[in-house]
Amino acid sequence: MSRLTCRELIEFLRDYLDGELPPEERERFEHHLRLCPACVRYLHTYQETVRLGREAFREPEGAVPEEVPEELVRAVLDSRRRGG
């Protein structure tokens, strides 16, 4: 089994996380992780990045859902009546 480099590991990271790596590649990937703390840290911070991206626009728990501005409601309905 040939060794994966850090460059290759990062290239395959998304496939690994999405469960899309074939079993042999997955084994090489995990073998590298067992030996390389820097890549483990990269994997963690990559996963944090995905989580932070998902949360970046989330309103705090219990926030009141936003109302539509009245001008926008009127503009849409008027435009529809005019056949827009």
Add this chain to the structure above:
Amino acid sequence: MSERGSSGALDETALLARLRAGDEGAYETLVRGFGGRLLATARRMLGNEEDARDAVQEALLSAFRGLDRFEGEARLSTWLHRIVLNAALMRLRQRRRRPEVALEDLLPRFLEDGHAADPAQEWKLPLDALARRETQELVRRSIERLPDAYRNVLLLRDVEELDTDETARLLGLSESAVKTRLHRARQALRTLLDPQLRGQP
């Protein structure tokens, strides 16, 4: 007749029946019921209030004209969400392009032997609410700095939670291009966040 059940959510089936029967009041119910969430989506994509409102207006009018094409295979809310994303993307394409960072400058660097040039460090993420809000703001600003081609894929996949296939269709890309761009966008976002999140708080 009310479209809101005990949960306060719109009863989409009843609303759809009224829309198809040409009930004027049903259009207003739809705009008021879904407009807020659609506007929030358009703001995330466009980052500008005027453009966001225009995109929502365009999207709703296009949805009204296309009601016959809505086949009920998806939820009405999901269908409207896709239409507003499409309207926002069209607007982004028409916009004057902003100066962009080259994506290559945001990807990890490697030594000749394939080792990372700057080995990753763990992040220490803040736990208190105020600092978390600041981190959210940092992430939003950093997403804005990504080149459009990558920012849009990241927003559609990770924020709007579309799957690869839907993202590919909306952007006119192959699924494999979406996967590659998503991975690069996440790596670039990670690079932008890294200096701020290393060793915090």
